[in-house]
Amino acid sequence: MSSEEFEKLHEIYKSLYDEVKLMPERAQRCQGEERKRIVRDFDERVSEAEEMLQGLEQELFGAPSSFRTPMSTKIRLYRRDLAKLQREIRLSATPGFSSHIGDGSQGIYASQNDQSTHLQSQRALLIQGTESLNNASKSIERSQRIAAETDQIGTDIIEELGEQREQLDRTRDRLVHTGENLSRSRKILRAMSRRLVTNKLLLSVIIIMELAILAGVVYLKFFRSRQ
Template sequence: MSSEEFEKLHEMFKSLHDELKLIPDRVVRCHGEEKKKLVRVFDERLGEAEEVTQLQAQRALLIQGTESLNNASQSIERSQRVAAETDQIGTDIIEELGEQREQLDRTRDRLVNTGENLSRSRKILRAMSRRLMTNKLLLGVIIIMELAILGAVVYLKFFRH
């Protein structure tokens, strides 16, 4: 119902109300047939006033229903916005988790490579340690031989004559 129709109903209700207020005074002053006519007019006008009142009540219910629908629509829109935001956050989290998984995979690969490199390094260090011990033994043998040769030369040169 438009506001023009509502204004029309309001004016109609106001005029009926004013008319109904005057009828009881007129009934008291009248007699016989005119009194019956006024009572009939009063009943008709009262029925019209009740009709207008019902229309206004229906309009109020309609307005209340419309407001409830608007509130429900706004609530649904808010829920949809929250759902869209939640969906976006979920998508962002999934992307971030994917990136973190890739980082973890790369880190694991690096650790495997590092472990392999450490194994190779241990083998190399053990080999170097064996060579070092071998070299020390050979050096010790060479030093002992040189000392023996030197002792023999000193003995032959100074004590054998």
């Protein structure tokens, strides 16, 4: 709803109403063509006022309920006031209209006004019901859109979890292979360690044997030659 447009239409209506509410009394004081001219002007101004009220009702479609409800009631009252002025102008435009007949006509017009007010009330209720239905439809559309987005997010998460599972499986396989390689490496290191110890022992034995031989040679060379 455009508050500026609503205020503009409201001001135009009040200006028109201020103008037409004086016409029944003027018509009652006039005669002949002057009275007919006033009645024609009255009908034109009332038609314009009705258009303003229709515009106000259309502007109320997008208004908050806290503002729409009292303004709808006020528009119904505006229509009732216009209907009252229309009755008055018709009575004033009828020459020789007696007060007794006038009272009967007022009863008829009052009944018609009550029917018109009831129809306007039903129309306002229909407008509010239509708006509520539109709001409910929009809410359902938003819910469906959110559900679709949630479903898409869930699908993306499932796909991502599947990819992460594949990555974990590949990592586990690599760890298994790495463990097997480490096990083989440990076996090789243990075998090399045993060979190294064996070689050290053999080297020690060879050194001891060489020392023993050397000692024997020295003994034979020096001590045996002296004897």
